[in-house]
Amino acid sequence: MTQVADRQSPERKRNKEETKNNILVVATEEFADKGFAGARIDEIAARTQTTKRMFYYYFSDKEGLYKAVVHRVIRQIRAEEQRVDVDDLAPLDALRRIAEITFDYHEAHPEFVRVMADVNTNYAALWPDGKQEELAGPIVGQLERVIERGVELGDINPATKAVDLHFIITSFSFFRISNQYTFDKLFGRRTIDPRDRERMRRILGDLVVSHAAAR
Amino acid sequence: MTQVADRQSPERKRNKEETKNNILVVATEEFADKGFAGARIDEIAARTQTTKRMFYYYFSDKEGLYKAVVHRVIRQIRAEEQRVDVDDLAPLDALRRIAEITFDYHEAHPEFVRVMADVNTNYAALWPDGKQEELAGPIVGQLERVIERGVELGDINPATKAVDLHFIITSFSFFRISNQYTFDKLFGRRTIDPRDRERMRRILGDLVVSHAAAR
DNA sequence: CTCCTAATGTACGAAATGGTGAGTGAGCCT
DNA sequence: AGGCTCACTCACCATTTCGTACATTAGGAG
Numbered sequence: 001m002t003q004v005a006d007r008q009s010p011e012r013k014r015n016k017e018e019t020k021n022n023i024l025v026v027a028t029e030e031f032a033d034k035g036f037a038g039a040r041i042d043e044i045a046a047r048t049q050t051t052k053r054m055f056y057y058y059f060s061d062k063e064g065l066y067k068a069v070v071h072r073v074i075r076q077i078r079a080e081e082q083r084v085d086v087d088d089l090a091p092l093d094a095l096r097r098i099a100e101i102t103f104d105y106h107e108a109h110p111e112f113v114r115v116m117a118d119v120n121t122n123y124a125a126l127w128p129d130g131k132q133e134e135l136a137g138p139i140v141g142q143l144e145r146v147i148e149r150g151v152e153l154g155d156i157n158p159a160t161k162a163v164d165l166h167f168i169i170t171s172f173s174f175f176r177i178s179n180q181y182t183f184d185k186l187f188g189r190r191t192i193d194p195r196d197r198e199r200m201r202r203i204l205g206d207l208v209v210s211h212a213a214a215r
Numbered sequence: 216m217t218q219v220a221d222r223q224s225p226e227r228k229r230n231k232e233e234t235k236n237n238i239l240v241v242a243t244e245e246f247a248d249k250g251f252a253g254a255r256i257d258e259i260a261a262r263t264q265t266t267k268r269m270f271y272y273y274f275s276d277k278e279g280l281y282k283a284v285v286h287r288v289i290r291q292i293r294a295e296e297q298r299v300d301v302d303d304l305a306p307l308d309a310l311r312r313i314a315e316i317t318f319d320y321h322e323a324h325p326e327f328v329r330v331m332a333d334v335n336t337n338y339a340a341l342w343p344d345g346k347q348e349e350l351a352g353p354i355v356g357q358l359e360r361v362i363e364r365g366v367e368l369g370d371i372n373p374a375t376k377a378v379d380l381h382f383i384i385t386s387f388s389f390f391r392i393s394n395q396y397t398f399d400k401l402f403g404r405r406t407i408d409p410r411d412r413e414r415m416r417r418i419l420g421d422l423v424v425s426h427a428a429a430r
Numbered sequence: 431c432t433c434c435t436a437a438t439g440t441a442c443g444a445a446a447t448g449g450t451g452a453g454t455g456a457g458c459c460t
Numbered sequence: 461a462g463g464c465t466c467a468c469t470c471a472c473c474a475t476t477t478c479g480t481a482c483a484t485t486a487g488g489a490g
Contacts, residue, residue: 016467035336038252041448051469056449058467074401116397117332121250124396136401163402164418168387174394175386181339182331183385186289186351187378203379203426210425211418231437256478266439271479 078137091150286343293352306365
């Protein structure tokens with residue numbers, strides 16, 4: 001019995017990975033809630049199991065911590081997309097399915113939406129280091145494969161571009177969450193009302209299909 | 216010749232309206248650029264022709280100034296919409312035209328997009344006082360009239376809802392501006408590239424038409 | 431001309447905020 | 461056992477930031 005196992009054990013007092021992760025989880029909540037400028041280091045510290053000094057020990061400064069948070073939320077949505085498998089659906093059904101998955105993800109993960117909105121507030125000046133492909137993920141490639149398949153079958157318009165489809169899907173799904181508060185104030189509709197949810201989801205699917213379908 | 220004219224004259228040194236407006240214009244830029252939490256009162260002061268003390272004199276505090284800015288940018292887009300006249304277009308053409316006008320407005324007024332995004336960051340907790348109808352404006356009513364006309368002619372699906380149409384148009388137009396930085400980082404497409412602009416504009420018009428058109 | 435009030439300017443303070451210097455001790459290695 | 465490293469703690473600081481008490485002036489009223 002070596003002690004290697006103990007190194008990973010939860011009761012270990014000093015645990016680099018656990019501490020870092022604990023900070024990241026709390027920081028994600030705080031940054032998602034208040035944005036970069038509104039988030040307070042001391043506030044995060046109070047809700048962490050460690051002290052403020054640890055941020056600076058592991059993440060250099062507020063910006064470093066923020067970049068780590070951004071990286072984290074993007075990695076999570078990409079991981080979800082990785083699991084998408086629509087190969088056994090007809091092309092147009094596959095597109096609708098991808099749209100629905102994205103729609104659902106945005107609703108289930110408002111922290112992703114809020115962090116991304118805040119990154120744009122800062123003109124994406126605080127962007128995590130790392131490869132662009134790793135962050136972009138497989139989604140556009142998946143759409144391309146479906147399009148290719150659909151074109152061969154004559155179901156999909158050959159002029160259809162994957163990035164355009166992704167833009168349509170994402171703008172609809174993202175805005176519904178990000179702008180729910182002002183949209184509801186202005187037009188008195190509970191944007192995320194469960195009763196409206198199904199209709200909105202269907203509308204998006206219809207839009208995607210009608211955009212891609214062969215004439 | 217009464218002196219009433221002089222009261223409005225530009226060379227007047229002390230001018231309530233002009234001072235307030237000057238502050239509002241600068242504050243709009245600053246809040247749009249940095250958001251509520253990131254904006255700095257002293258920074259606004261430095262770029263104004265008056266002193267910081269005037270904010271508090273006219274707008275009570277930072278929140279009051281922010282609310283005034285929000286009110287202002289919303290009033291401006293509604294004023295633009297007020298001028299829309301599509302009564303002499305065929306219903307489906309009218310819808311496309313309204314979509315294009317909204318699309319163009321968002322592109323021409325990023326400060327509107329940025330301020331609204333920031334309001335949502337704050338869960339719309341800082342919302343200007345005033346009537347909801349005044350802020351919502353005429354856009355939904357205009358869409359409703361076009362739909363009604365189209366249904367009578369048999370061009371438009373009777374199930375079409377004006378708010379849904381407005382959601383489709385706005386989410387597309389808004390996201391294209393608000394999320395341009397992250398979308399471009401991730402998918403390497405200059406979202407507001409002039410060469411892409413026409414295609415995006417057309418895509419939105421097509422989506423709107425296909426959503427509303429009678430089967 | 432003088433007074434009075436609305437409008438403007440000056441200078442400052444209290445609290446919050448991001449960040450750090452210096453030390454401590456847990457746990458691994460030999 | 462004992463030393464060494466690195467994860468961790470504590471107390472502290474320099475600025476920044478919102479806000480205000482108080483002084484001052486423009487300009488209309490009478």
